[in-house]
Amino acid sequence: MKKTFAFILLSIISLAKAQLTDIRYIPVISTDTISTKANLYPHVLSKNKFNPLVFENGFKVGERRQAVRLWDKDIFYLEFTDRKMNKRVFRQIPELKKNxxxxxxxxxxxxxxYRRYFSYRADTWDANYEHEDYFVKGDEIVNIPVKGRYKKKLKALLSDRPEIAKEVDQMVGDRDIREILEKYNSK
Structure with missing residues (x-):
């Protein structure tokens, strides 16, 4: 029984071993783009789910012997392809004043x-997080907090194009928001 349990435990650990992801980033103190590898999937039980809170906890970039720990405050721009083959781009947005x-x-x-991820809990390694969205149009910034009311604020932001603002009532999720904003942006 003990051998079976040990075998199962070792199998889970070996399968969930962190895999390095190719990333490109620009540090705050430089303008050089650095291409390297990083562990962006730190949680053992949800290894395919990207945890954006990894930036706040710090993550190691580079090969094992030359690995350097970075935090979100050290990075101006970061780009990678997640395990679902989606290109993800993260950056600091100075106009939002969230240094x-x-x-x-x-x-x-x-x-x-733009979307900011955060957790109400101190333990952020379990991939449980919330997000708030920011919509920026010129100097106007609209913040939609967690589980906020998108429709009213988004309609007001897009009010100069009433035919598109009407479509906001039918939107359901992120895909609909993206389609409406792409339509608005392609004047």
Whole structure:
């Protein structure tokens, strides 16, 4: 029984071993783009789920012997392809005045959409997180907090194009928001 348990435990640990992901990033103190590898999937039980809170906890970049620990405040721009083959881009957004925080760039254009991830809990390694969205149009910034009411604020932001603002009532999720903003941005 003990041997079976030990075998199962070792199998789980070996399968869940951290895999390095190719990343490109620009440090805050430089303008050079650095290409390296990093462990962005630290949780043993959800190894295929990307945990954006890894930036706040710090993560190691580089090969084992020359690995360097970075935090979100050290990075201006970060880009990688996640395990679902989606290109993900994170960067600091100075106009949002959240110094040292990385935002995921959901869409850029006349109306840009950024997402910030956070956790209410101290233990952020379990991949449980919340997010708040920011929509930026010129100097106007609209913040949608956790489980906020998108529709009213987004309609007000897009009110200069009433035919697109009407579509906001039918939107359900991120895909719909992206489609509406892409339509707005392609004037």
């Amino acid at each position: 040292g925080k990385l935002f995921e760039v959901m869409l850029q254009g006349d109306v840009s959409w």
